[in-house]
Amino acid sequence: MAKKDAKPMNDKFDNNGLISDLSNVLKQGPEWLLEKRRVSRDSFNNSPLPPRGLHLWRYTDPQKFINVSSTATDSATVGKQPSQINSDLSESDIPKGVIISSLSDAVENHRDIVEPHLYQLINSDTGKFEAQNGALWDNGLFIFVPSGVTINKPLHFQHVSSNAGSNNYPRLLIVVGDNAELSVIDEHLGAENNSDAPYYSNGAVEIFGYENSSVRYANLQEHSAKVHTFFTHRARLGRGANMLTATMSLGGLLSKQNYGVILDGDGAESNMYGLAFGSGHQHLDCHTLQHHRSSQTNSNIDFKVVLRDRAESAYTGLIRIEKEARNCEAYQINRNLLLNKGARAETIPELEILNEDVRCSHGATTGQIDPMERFYLEARGIDPSEAVRIIVAGFAESTLRHIPAEFRQGLQDAVAQKLKAM
Amino acid sequence: MNPKPLLDIEDIHVEVEGKEIVRGITLKIFPGETHAIMGRNGSGKSSLSNALMGHPSYQITHGKASLNGQNLLDLSADKRSRAGLFLAFQYPMAIPGVTVANFLRAAIKARRGPEADMSDFRKLFKKEMDALAIDHSFATRYLNDGFSGGEKKRVEILQMAMLQPTMALLDETDSGLDIDALKTVSEGINRFRSDDTGVLMVTHYQRLLNYVKPQHVHVMINGRLVKSGGPELALKLEERGYDWVEEELSRSTGA
Numbered sequence A: 001m002a003k004k005d006a007k008p009m010n011d012k013f014d015n016n017g018l019i020s021d022l023s024n025v026l027k028q029g030p031e032w033l034l035e036k037r038r039v040s041r042d043s044f045n046n047s048p049l050p051p052r053g054l055h056l057w058r059y060t061d062p063q064k065f066i067n068v069s070s071t072a073t074d075s076a077t078v079g080k081q082p083s084q085i086n087s088d089l090s091e092s093d094i095p096k097g098v099i100i101s102s103l104s105d106a107v108e109n110h111r112d113i114v115e116p117h118l119y120q121l122i123n124s125d126t127g128k129f130e131a132q133n134g135a136l137w138d139n140g141l142f143i144f145v146p147s148g149v150t151i152n153k154p155l156h157f158q159h160v161s162s163n164a165g166s167n168n169y170p171r172l173l174i175v176v177g178d179n180a181e182l183s184v185i186d187e188h189l190g191a192e193n194n195s196d197a198p199y200y201s202n203g204a205v206e207i208f209g210y211e212n213s214s215v216r217y218a219n220l221q222e223h224s225a226k227v228h229t230f231f232t233h234r235a236r237l238g239r240g241a242n243m244l245t246a247t248m249s250l251g252g253l254l255s256k257q258n259y260g261v262i263l264d265g266d267g268a269e270s271n272m273y274g275l276a277f278g279s280g281h282q283h284l285d286c287h288t289l290q291h292h293r294s295s296q297t298n299s300n301i302d303f304k305v306v307l308r309d310r311a312e313s314a315y316t317g318l319i320r321i322e323k324e325a326r327n328c329e330a331y332q333i334n335r336n337l338l339l340n341k342g343a344r345a346e347t348i349p350e351l352e353i354l355n356e357d358v359r360c361s362h363g364a365t366t367g368q369i370d371p372m373e374r375f376y377l378e379a380r381g382i383d384p385s386e387a388v389r390i391i392v393a394g395f396a397e398s399t400l401r402h403i404p405a406e407f408r409q410g411l412q413d414a415v416a417q418k419l420k421a422m
Numbered sequence B: 001m002n003p004k005p006l007l008d009i010e011d012i013h014v015e016v017e018g019k020e021i022v023r024g025i026t027l028k029i030f031p032g033e034t035h036a037i038m039g040r041n042g043s044g045k046s047s048l049s050n051a052l053m054g055h056p057s058y059q060i061t062h063g064k065a066s067l068n069g070q071n072l073l074d075l076s077a078d079k080r081s082r083a084g085l086f087l088a089f090q091y092p093m094a095i096p097g098v099t100v101a102n103f104l105r106a107a108i109k110a111r112r113g114p115e116a117d118m119s120d121f122r123k124l125f126k127k128e129m130d131a132l133a134i135d136h137s138f139a140t141r142y143l144n145d146g147f148s149g150g151e152k153k154r155v156e157i158l159q160m161a162m163l164q165p166t167m168a169l170l171d172e173t174d175s176g177l178d179i180d181a182l183k184t185v186s187e188g189i190n191r192f193r194s195d196d197t198g199v200l201m202v203t204h205y206q207r208l209l210n211y212v213k214p215q216h217v218h219v220m221i222n223g224r225l226v227k228s229g230g231p232e233l234a235l236k237l238e239e240r241g242y243d244w245v246e247e248e249l250s251r252s253t254g255a
Ligand SMILES: Nc1ncnc2c1ncn2[C@@H]1O[C@H](COP(=O)(O)OP(=O)(O)O)[C@@H](O)[C@H]1O
Pocket: B016, B017, B021, B039, B040, B041, B042, B043, B044, B045, B046, B047, B048, B057
């Protein structure tokens, strides 16, 4: 820093948006972790911005994340509300051997499980902003379900960004053993009392589903209106494992999400259902990855987008099937519903299929509400705006039905809220 | 007989995509009456029914239509429905993701108001499903999504039974029904008939008319009602087709 008055607003970043001070997180945790943080920091600082020509960044300017992250103040220095485990699970609902803990405690207390998994799926090789989370995560959670164990009720995590102008780096690590079962709801919320405050959130979720495990993961992105949010999810499935992913993106001004499932054992299966609803000037960018590395693996994605006002969406979906992954099935469908002129949806499928022994399809549609559907509802006495609400709710239903029942009503209400004043 | 018609249509003309399809129809239906309009495919029967309901593709370019003295043509489709008009569609739309139960609940709420008590809904719904031999699993199926032709028609009549309109337009409600379904659906229509309600059946077969007996039968050719009579007219049409009506017509117009 050359001059005193050039001191940046955020002590973690210098004026160029580089990570200059890791003191908060560097002081905490074991040496193996600090080394990972330093590698991540160096990678973030030294790597160029992602090239815009690639599909992944074609529709979203990465500079916007640099700008907001270096001007927002550091959540850790302002005082933050940590991620919470909000569930009605009583002690008796949590079987023996299950670990539910903050990630910073887990790196100390459960190194044997955490170290071989943390940073395995998301690290500085994944991308620049993944490296940023790798260096700075400060608000993490860890779940471990031992082999053969089933948790019957969904676990609910809530990340509330409570401070105006703060940064958040949540990180979630989930390890599910052989034949084990788990359902998780991962909810990211803005604070209600200062919903207009800008902040930056960069989250990472790594999930391991071992042999014949069954994992349900629901991500509810309900950030407040001015948030820039970057989020990466990677799940790796072992032989015969089954994963169901449901994602809802409703909030934020700029949201870039990246969901990926790696089918890494014969017979693994992944189903993903997504819904993004943009209004106002929201920009919602979502990438999905279906990565088949083993034979007889199946993956399916149904990603829906609703847009109104001048909102924009970009959906890019990559299906990659490796040469040695035989007899796989992979499907991807993206449907976009535009509620008015001026809203815009982009969609790009990408296929990298390295052997011929596959069944694979992708498709995309973009359109408005069918006036004939609307008329059918109106002919039954339902007024026009309620008819639109019902049709949009029906469009969203294919995703909502995969979200645990106790959350569905709240999300339906959130969707209805976004339709107000049409 | 009540001197005031329930449905009063006067010289209605309907255009579809700029082409005149219905070319001047006048018809009065009094409370308690059941009428049938019969005509070949393409004669304009659905255009008339859709236009009366307020379908956006069918423009009424001329004429008057009122229900219980209230001008229908000033009202949007939802208001026409709430005023008591019902159309059982020839081709009901599928609404993916919206269950039959949720849809009907919304339609009834639209009538009763947002704060209304809906505690009787479930019971009424079950009763009407049973009456129409509709399996209860249909309550949670998406509206018309993947329904067979016959299932769609039953669900149209289910909606009529639940919404309790005063005037029902039934567009080819018999098509796609096997004989058992035809009976069940006809019984549903007959239950709806009363001294206060009116029914207009639109069909090109007369088989429904064996079960739901109309007092008045009209023949539609080329967008016009060219002949009216009693139930015997339907039988004659069944037996002899429409050619003789056309011949009569051309003789009388001297064409
Ligand atoms: N939505 C529409 N778009 C274009 N043409 C239509 C439409 N509906 C009806 N028509 C035309 O209007 C004429 C009458 O059709 P319709 O009213 O459906 O007859 P019917 O019900 O007696 O079989 C036909 O020539 C048909 O092609």
